[in-house]
Amino acid sequence: MNAPTSGERPADRPVTYALTGARGGFARTLLAQTRALPGLEPAVLCDLDAAGVLALCADLGFPREALVTAGDAAEVRAARARGRIAVVTDVALLADAEYDVLVEATGSPAVGHRAARAALDGGRHVAMVSKEVDSVAGVALADLARRRGLVYTPAAGDQPANLIAWFTRTCALGLDVVAIGKSGEYDLVFDPDTGTVTQLGDTVPAPALGELLTLGDDVRATLAARARAVAPLKRRAAADYCEMAVVASGTGCTPDTERMHYPVARPAELADVYALREHGGLLARPGAVDVFSMLRLPGEASFAGGVFAVVRTHDPETWRTLAQKGHVVSRDGRYACLYLPYHLMGVETPLTLLDAVRHGRAAGPRAPRQHAVLAGRADRDLAAGTVLAMGGHHHEVTGVDPVLLTAADAPEDTAPFYLAAHATLRRDVPAGQLLTLADLDGHDRDLLAAWHTGRALPAPSATSPTSPTSPTSLN
Numbered sequence: 001m002n003a004p005t006s007g008e009r010p011a012d013r014p015v016t017y018a019l020t021g022a023r024g025g026f027a028r029t030l031l032a033q034t035r036a037l038p039g040l041e042p043a044v045l046c047d048l049d050a051a052g053v054l055a056l057c058a059d060l061g062f063p064r065e066a067l068v069t070a071g072d073a074a075e076v077r078a079a080r081a082r083g084r085i086a087v088v089t090d091v092a093l094l095a096d097a098e099y100d101v102l103v104e105a106t107g108s109p110a111v112g113h114r115a116a117r118a119a120l121d122g123g124r125h126v127a128m129v130s131k132e133v134d135s136v137a138g139v140a141l142a143d144l145a146r147r148r149g150l151v152y153t154p155a156a157g158d159q160p161a162n163l164i165a166w167f168t169r170t171c172a173l174g175l176d177v178v179a180i181g182k183s184g185e186y187d188l189v190f191d192p193d194t195g196t197v198t199q200l201g202d203t204v205p206a207p208a209l210g211e212l213l214t215l216g217d218d219v220r221a222t223l224a225a226r227a228r229a230v231a232p233l234k235r236r237a238a239a240d241y242c243e244m245a246v247v248a249s250g251t252g253c254t255p256d257t258e259r260m261h262y263p264v265a266r267p268a269e270l271a272d273v274y275a276l277r278e279h280g281g282l283l284a285r286p287g288a289v290d291v292f293s294m295l296r297l298p299g300e301a302s303f304a305g306g307v308f309a310v311v312r313t314h315d316p317e318t319w320r321t322l323a324q325k326g327h328v329v330s331r332d333g334r335y336a337c338l339y340l341p342y343h344l345m346g347v348e349t350p351l352t353l354l355d356a357v358r359h360g361r362a363a364g365p366r367a368p369r370q371h372a373v374l375a376g377r378a379d380r381d382l383a384a385g386t387v388l389a390m391g392g393h394h395h396e397v398t399g400v401d402p403v404l405l406t407a408a409d410a411p412e413d414t415a416p417f418y419l420a421a422h423a424t425l426r427r428d429v430p431a432g433q434l435l436t437l438a439d440l441d442g443h444d445r446d447l448l449a450a451w452h453t454g455r456a457l458p459a460p461s462a463t464s465p466t467s468p469t470s471p472t473s474l475n
Helices: 025-034 050-059 073-081 091-096 109-121 131-148 159-172 207-211 219-229 238-251 267-273 316-324 349-359 445-456
Strands: 015-020 040-046 067-069 085-088 101-104 125-128 152-154 176-183 188-191 196-199 202-205 288-296 307-312 335-340 372-378 400-406
Touching: 015 025, 015 091, 015 109, 015 349, 025 040, 025 050, 025 349, 040 073, 040 091, 040 349, 050 067, 050 085, 067 073, 073 085, 073 091, 085 091, 091 109, 101 109, 101 349, 109 125, 109 131, 109 445, 125 131, 125 349, 131 152, 131 238, 131 445, 152 159, 152 349, 159 176, 159 238, 159 307, 159 335, 176 238, 207 219, 219 267, 238 288, 238 372, 238 400, 267 288, 267 307, 267 335
Parallel strands: 015 040, 015 101, 040 085, 067 085, 101 125, 125 152, 176 288, 188 288
Antiparallel strands: 176 307, 188 196, 196 202, 307 335, 372 400
């Protein structure tokens, strides 16, 4: 079945979607928002916990009779023929339902890739929430979608789509982008009264931060001191690296350093922090993608996992005027930071679904390419036979540190981080060594094939109308 094009579908027909990972936190936010939008409807909800999906939908106010648990293709088709939402536990059953766009949110690299590939082969658009899939197979899936006349896109509400769109808008204004990025998921909240800093549920002593609340004359020295003050807290997450890998594919911006800088910074400081090194900032070169740890006091507003772009200023008087209006401009006037202090998860995702189906639009105009490689270094000596289990809220891989390499710096046999998830090591890997494809056994072969396809695709021409900025403005 082919998804109707924007020219074929009746204007009053609701957009329908299938959702995998339908029991998760993201799924709840999307389903809750769907209830407020008459032009959008769930068609199929897929999750291993079907009872949990039914309970979630009941909690959100979906009538019980609107949902049918379906165990095979015939039951899926029958449910949809009666206008019911089919609840299934097997992604293979998605092929038997009529819907317009797949929202892939399993977080499973292999399962998510299989579901997305099947959706595109069946003529459906794909909104990819599983950044684990996107970091390995996103380039290949986007190319397949293009050849099918379909849309493959990250989903608004997650930082990759938001940041790609923000970068695109910034470039469309003719601004010279120096860095783009986001804040980490959890703020560092410093309490001057107790001399402690709290990150989510963890509180540690950090009295030194009391003297480090401003950047001072030496930006890099202050940032180094702040990092030492909060060293007991784990600020780096595989999810951050994964998201920035997706952003790199969609923008051409690449990491300044493989572990990213992760400065402990306040929003008003970002234009100074992400200045070039010759101007006192962190960056060795322009065109960087990075993550910062948000530092704030109790009661101050959060950056809320939002996104930013640091640009060079042009007319000094223009930016003096904007600074007077509260915009973030560096102390020397060379740089400015434009930012969106939010990401709303599935609350925003309907914008992507409606855009994909009604207008054939993805989050950004560029054809994704493998500008960066999300790889892994052994964080200890790993023995042959070790299973590289993936787990936890941020989908870390046991024994492996994520690193983000430029494509040029990644050896050809580098294993993408999430291809290694749940794979077994064929041989010993010493601490600090990059994982290679030859190190892995038991990984998903279709996912590996997609990785090879994506790496082999040429970069788009600098003069292509799908490129919002030329490579010379980034390097």
